[in-house]
Structure formats: structure tokens, C-alpha cells
Amino acid sequence: MGAINAVTDLSVEDGIALITINYPPVNALSHAVREGIVNSMKQAGADAAVKAVVLICEGRTFMAGADITEFGKPPKSPWLLEVIESLENSSKPVIAAIHGTALGGGLEVALGCHYRVAVPSAKCGLPEVHLCLLPGAGGTQRLPRIVGPEKALEMITSGAHVDARTCQAMGLLDELVPEGQLRASAIEFAKKVVAENRPLKKVRDMNDKVEAARGKPEIFSEFRKANARKFRGFLAPEYIIRSIEAAVNLPFDEGMQIERKLFQELMDGEQSAAQRYVFFAERQASKIPDLPDNLPALPIAKVGIVGAGTMGGGIAMNFANIGIPVTIVETRQEALERGLAVIRKNYETTAKRGKLKTEDVEKRMSLLTGTLELEKLADCDLIIEAVFENMAVKKEVFAKLDKIAKQGAILASNTSYLDINEIASVTQRPEWVLGLHFFSPANVMRLLEVVRGAKTSAQVIATAMQLAKKIGKVAVLVGVCYGFVGNRMLAARQEQATAMLMEGAMPWDIDKVLYDFGMPMGPFAMADLAGLDIGWNKETSSSSTVREVLCEMDRRGQKTGAGFYDYDEQRTARPSPVTEKIIKDFMSKAGATPRQLSEQEILERCIYPMINEGAKILEEKIALRPSDIDIVWINGYGWPVYRGGPMFYADSVGLANVVAKLKEYGPKLGAGFSISPLLERLAAEGKRFQDLK
Numbered sequence: 001m002g003a004i005n006a007v008t009d010l011s012v013e014d015g016i017a018l019i020t021i022n023y024p025p026v027n028a029l030s031h032a033v034r035e036g037i038v039n040s041m042k043q044a045g046a047d048a049a050v051k052a053v054v055l056i057c058e059g060r061t062f063m064a065g066a067d068i069t070e071f072g073k074p075p076k077s078p079w080l081l082e083v084i085e086s087l088e089n090s091s092k093p094v095i096a097a098i099h100g101t102a103l104g105g106g107l108e109v110a111l112g113c114h115y116r117v118a119v120p121s122a123k124c125g126l127p128e129v130h131l132c133l134l135p136g137a138g139g140t141q142r143l144p145r146i147v148g149p150e151k152a153l154e155m156i157t158s159g160a161h162v163d164a165r166t167c168q169a170m171g172l173l174d175e176l177v178p179e180g181q182l183r184a185s186a187i188e189f190a191k192k193v194v195a196e197n198r199p200l201k202k203v204r205d206m207n208d209k210v211e212a213a214r215g216k217p218e219i220f221s222e223f224r225k226a227n228a229r230k231f232r233g234f235l236a237p238e239y240i241i242r243s244i245e246a247a248v249n250l251p252f253d254e255g256m257q258i259e260r261k262l263f264q265e266l267m268d269g270e271q272s273a274a275q276r277y278v279f280f281a282e283r284q285a286s287k288i289p290d291l292p293d294n295l296p297a298l299p300i301a302k303v304g305i306v307g308a309g310t311m312g313g314g315i316a317m318n319f320a321n322i323g324i325p326v327t328i329v330e331t332r333q334e335a336l337e338r339g340l341a342v343i344r345k346n347y348e349t350t351a352k353r354g355k356l357k358t359e360d361v362e363k364r365m366s367l368l369t370g371t372l373e374l375e376k377l378a379d380c381d382l383i384i385e386a387v388f389e390n391m392a393v394k395k396e397v398f399a400k401l402d403k404i405a406k407q408g409a410i411l412a413s414n415t416s417y418l419d420i421n422e423i424a425s426v427t428q429r430p431e432w433v434l435g436l437h438f439f440s441p442a443n444v445m446r447l448l449e450v451v452r453g454a455k456t457s458a459q460v461i462a463t464a465m466q467l468a469k470k471i472g473k474v475a476v477l478v479g480v481c482y483g484f485v486g487n488r489m490l491a492a493r494q495e496q497a498t499a500m501l502m503e504g505a506m507p508w509d510i511d512k513v514l515y516d517f518g519m520p521m522g523p524f525a526m527a528d529l530a531g532l533d534i535g536w537n538k539e540t541s542s543s544s545t546v547r548e549v550l551c552e553m554d555r556r557g558q559k560t561g562a563g564f565y566d567y568d569e570q571r572t573a574r575p576s577p578v579t580e581k582i583i584k585d586f587m588s589k590a591g592a593t594p595r596q597l598s599e600q601e602i603l604e605r606c607i608y609p610m611i612n613e614g615a616k617i618l619e620e621k622i623a624l625r626p627s628d629i630d631i632v633w634i635n636g637y638g639w640p641v642y643r644g645g646p647m648f649y650a651d652s653v654g655l656a657n658v659v660a661k662l663k664e665y666g667p668k669l670g671a672g673f674s675i676s677p678l679l680e681r682l683a684a685e686g687k688r689f690q691d692l693k
């Protein structure tokens, strides 16, 4: 007894053996942890004084999953399955004592135990789906046996963390014990099991719930149908469903084999590789090589926002959500009131959906103060400007802010395209100025481009990166250029999409290809949603583009019921004969003959120029690394996470193939198009973006 290895301790109290795992930060199921459990079980099994075993963890959580650093390395025995077998096959009852989160492999271990007790704050989940995997150590076979296939489908395909009370209600936990008294309570529970001579409840042998579902394939077909939109393009949910079907229809050991086979297919597949890459890429994005380590963030206790329009309102919500008071400045009372009313409506909608308490709506609203006086921002620690996208207007605002804001206040612009250095130049404190580029809707979209100006100080950058995390955003540090990372690449795609209209592809043809690729929508549907009149001026409009003509006809997008598409009352889009005619008229005026563009050409011409632009962004050091670009596209534009982002996608297509295609399309890509030297060099050397270090 005593230390079994560096991370495992075994002790005996009153006939109850306690296996204690201590492997910070999350007791991941590393090789040492697995070995520790197996060896402890051997000793506890051999010790006649031991009547039951409790498996418990030190630190902030029960085992919260596999050790992701071991992914892709050759597996080392004992495997997780052996660990679980050593628990389940024990002749003495084993009780899992859960606090924090029992996730993935951690929950599978708990499912291998005969009983599970937890504190009320604990959560259980099988989040493998987020890495395009399925729980591969019996999770898909045991969970349906204990909670029933319906609940197992929901829990495993969503990857949700389910709270302890819900887990208890569905049978996953046997007992909730008082907070802070897990160890003593688990021992008590174990003694009770021994005293009452309770059976060894092996989940693998619990067949009632799966047998009840046998011969009811509709459980699965209906689940597939109900979630078709959510699962679109993703492989893992379908594999999970099949694996749970196997749990229902086959004996346990055969089900386990199906689970293993499906797990392995996912593990070896492109999608999981992409999603695991994204998992690490997201963590990497917060690391800024030239910032001194642990540079303390400046305290942000009060935020000011200039402009209560689409963006200003959404941005304000982010801070109110975490309890930071916000002062919002507008130029006119009605704009201010409209802005605040939109925020309230958003909160109320969330409350109606049951995702926010009614009293929290008021609490958050009470943190927002509207004003028409910029001077009220004098004591703000951070001021974010979200006025019209116009350099003169922004300069005027920043010149004023420079006089009003206290020393040490951070001044940020939410501009989409404008030069942060030029904006900073009108202040006496350019080192305190940066871009904070939120995405619309700003209270929902996870991406934040943190734009570093030529003079922005390290501490201001560090503060912005850490603040982003606090408000639940994924921050990516970018440099100053037109459109920064995301919109600059979007422009490259837009240029090609517009050019293809003049060759014979209709907006819905192009949109369909990108939708099928996995994007939430294509460029024309997106334009209709945002409004075709962004940047359009009625006075100077001269019918020179399809878009201008549409605006002149008051087809300004979804909000006017028509744009590139026609919309019905439910805002369902239909291809529009009006738009088609406008396009054809433009073509005949230009003497162009329409041709049939293949789906492949549409896809390549939309995406390869984006990749090329991404390479230029890297050359110019606008982005720190290719994976940062991928994080921008996944979190800001809905790039399908299972394709890993445009740069990862380029690597999987092969950079030489991308370059060859760009050359083949040649003049079609436009007079201004040029291939990035970096892309050409990597392609010639047979390298990938991921090889750039």
C-alpha cells in the first residue's frame, strides 16, 4: 500500500481501498494513470482485508479525458480498455467518486465501475465528437445500457457536459453526496454496499434498456432526421449513431468490436485529423512569441462604446454578460434608444428560450448606460469605437477620445477595413490604440481579430488577448492591412465569385457549391443577409455592377424581401429570374458568351485564391502562423471545422496541386491576380503550410 507510482496512491480504511489519482491539471488518463489503476486493482484484489474499492481523484476534477498528447503515438499497455476491465471484472465492488468533470475516457472508466457517486457540482460527458471521434473504450456500449439509447444518442452526439442531478435522474449516477465531502461519503457508500451485500453491478450486463429498444429502428432514423441540419457534413455523429445501434442490436462483446472498428476509422480519417489540428490551433493562437511571458493584463473594470448600431450593441452585450459596466455613446437619442432596445430584445429572446434567467435580463440591462455625451467615457479603462466605416468620422472620434479618455485607457476601433495606424495617428497615444475587430452578430460570433498597430504596446496586446478569453472569444492577433486576415481573404473569394457570374454561373450555382463544401452559406446568400447596400450610395450609384442595379431596384437583400434571391415571408430563398436577367444583360452588353462551369471549377476558383491570399498574409507577417488564419475562418466565417480551415485544407489538397490549378486558371483569375511566392516555394519544395515554423 502507499504510492503505487508517481500519480497513484493506494490506501485502506476500514476495509475500503482508496485508489487516489493525482496527475494535475485534469488527471488525464496518461500511461502512468492507467498503469496506476491496474496495479492498484491487482493489490486491492489480492488483499483479503479489502472488501470494496473507491476510485477518486485529487485536484480540481475526476479524470477529464484521454491524454491528448499521446494521440498519434503508438499505444502503450495497459490500454484504457484493460483499465476498465480491471475495474469491471473485480470481484470486489468498485465505486467511482466523481467531482469536477468526468469526461471522455474518464467517464468510460467510471462506467467500468460498479457504482458511481458524485458531488452535485460534478458533470459527466463524452465530448469525443468534438474531435470527430467516438468514445472508443466502451462508452457507446455502456452508456445506452445505463441511460437508454435515446439519452445516449443525445449525450454522445452533442458531447455535452451533463450536470450531476440530470445524470442521477437518468441513472448514470447512483447517489449524490454533499459538496466537499466526497471522500468520506464515498467510503460510507462503499461500506453500505458491502454491508448490504449489494451485487456487482456490471454495466455491460445491464440489458433492459437496450433490449427495450431492439426492433425499433425508428429511434435512430428519427434521431438522424431531427438532427440532419446540425450534423451536416460531420462524420462522427453518424458513426456514433451506428455504434449505439450496435449496442442495441448485438451482444456486448460484438458491440464493442463495432465500436472499435468505427473508432479506428474515424481516428484514421481526414475529419478527425482536421478537428484535432483545430483543437491545438486554437490554443496556439493565444500565444504571442514576442510578448514577454506572463505580462500582466491591465484591469478592465469599465468599458465605453461609441456607436449603438449593429456592432456597438452586440459588443456591449459581451461585457454586460460578464458583469462589466458599459457606457454607450450615440449622436442621437433615437439611435441610442433603438440600440438599447435591440439589446434588450436579444436578452429577452434568450430568456424565452430558457437560456437566461429573467432577472438576469434586468441585471445585464442595468449594467448598460446610454448617453449622448462622449465626455462620459472619461473614466473607462477600454473604449471601443463602432461608428460608421468612414475614416474621417473615425478620426474625429479618436481625436476627441484622446482628449477625454483617462491616461492608461485602451482605445480600440472595430473597423473592418481601415488603417489602424492612420486612426492612431490622430491621438497623442498611439501605443494605447489597437483594432478589436468583432464579427457580426458580435454577441454570438466567437472570433475577435486583435489588430496590432505599428505602435501598439505589448501590454495593450496582452490585455486584449486575455480580455477576449474572459468574454468567451477566440482572439487571433493580426497586423494592419486592408481587411486584416478574414475580410482580406473574403475579398479574394468575392472577386472570383463575381467574375464567375460574368462567365455563366448563377449566384445560386456558386452558393450551392460552397454550401455543399460545408460553409453555412455562399457569398451571394451572405451578401443578401448582410444587406447589399453596405457601402452603396444612392447618389453616386451608376448601374455599373449587378449589385448596384439590384440596390437601385430596392432589392437590397433579405431585409427588403429580395436581393440576389427572392424571399418569401419565412425568408426562404429562391433563385430569382430578375437577378438572372440582370446578369444576362450585363453579359450580352460585354459580349460574353455564357458557359457551363463545373462544380469543381467553382470550388477551386473560390477557395484557391483565398489560400493564395492567406500565403501573402503570411509573407507580409499579417498573421503569425497558418493555423491562426484557419482559426479566423472557422470562428468568423463558419468554415467547416472538419476541413480544418483554408490553410489546413490546402495542405491536404497538396500545395503543388493548388499552384498548378491557379496557373491553369491563369487569366480567368483577373489582371490583378498573382501567385504568392511563398506558396510557390512551398509547393516546389513539396512542403505544407504546417511545415512553416
Ligand SMILES: NC(=O)c1ccc[n+]([C@@H]2O[C@H](COP(=O)([O-])OP(=O)(O)OC[C@H]3O[C@@H](n4cnc5c(N)ncnc54)[C@H](O)[C@@H]3O)[C@@H](O)[C@H]2O)c1
Binding pocket: 306, 307, 308, 309, 310, 311, 312, 329, 330, 331, 332, 335, 385, 386, 387, 388, 389, 390, 393, 397, 414, 415, 416, 417, 437, 438, 439, 440, 530
Ligand atoms: N456590420 C458588420 O457586419 C460589421 C462587422 C464587423 C465590423 N463592422 C464595423 O463596425 C463599425 C460599425 O458598423 P455597424 O454595422 O455597427 O454600423 P451601424 O450603422 O449599424 O452603426 C453605427 C452607429 O454609430 C453611430 N455613430 C455614428 N457616428 C457616431 C459618433 N460620432 N458618435 C457616436 N455614435 C456615432 C450611428 O448613429 C450608428 O448608430 C464599422 O466600422 C464596421 O465596418 C461591422
